[in-house]
Amino acid sequence: MIVRPSALGGLLRRTPVRPTSVATLLGNHEAYLAFRRILHDIFPDAENEILDARSEGGNRENARVWAFDHRIEEEYFPLYEADEFEQLVCGIPFVRNAWTWERFHEVDLGTGELLLFALCSQPYADGEDTRVALLDTGEGHVPRELLGEIPAGGFTPAELHARLDDTTFAAAAQFADWLWADTGLAFLDVSDEEVVDVEWTRENVLALAEQWTRARAILDRITALESWLEAEPVAHFARLLDAALGRDAHLNYKRERRLYACEITPDGLVSIRPDAEPVSLPLDATG
16 A cells, blocks of 8 residues: 555654653753763763763663762762762762661661660650660670669760770760761761752862761771670670770770879889870770
8 A cells, every 4th residue: 555645744744842841851951961060070080981881771861870870989988879860960869877766766786786776875855765675685695684784874975985985995985976976977977868968069079088988987996896796795795884884994094094194114114105005905805
């Protein structure tokens, strides 16, 4: 059958573009231009490489956004995953790891984290302490009598800093700061429930990168302390609790020693350097 020219013309006749389609196209174009500006500011030397990115699992837009995200994570700090320009350009989607109300009510914690959590007070009013359930769970790891030595309500961050700073157990005080969202670091003090806009500028990226370096160091120290507690929960938590209560004679001596200019030794009077190393007490030490 031969198609009549008039019928073919009808098939090829252009139809009016819907306003919503135009708006979508223009909106995506604005997001793309914003992405280009951000890319040029943050990675001027890798601009072409990221724009030329390809991916089997997505379109060109996805590939470019994923390439940019991966570059940020490799060089600076972790991000929440984005797939589209519009998701990315509205602000830096840095990972936020503060404790939320729901997280305070989680009971499925590792042994080390559970014991640190039980040790610390919480930033909530009386009667809203979620440690009660965890203290019951903690009895499966350490004796009730030992948990009973923790002050009612737990230790405040200030109390832990006063007794544990410059000791091997300093990470317990930093864990308390994390619970209270008082580390001074956006990655640990801001939760994913909060709306916080951080504009994409090179200055902000570098500032967040510096914060992430410190946040990661805190998390690494906390993880090391948790692992140590999990190795021998009873003996190790008893040592940590003694230090938090100010009952560790060795730590008390080492701390007081830093306040004096000299000490008497078998070799006579010896000066104590003001820049002496922090109190050292290996976590695997006994006694």
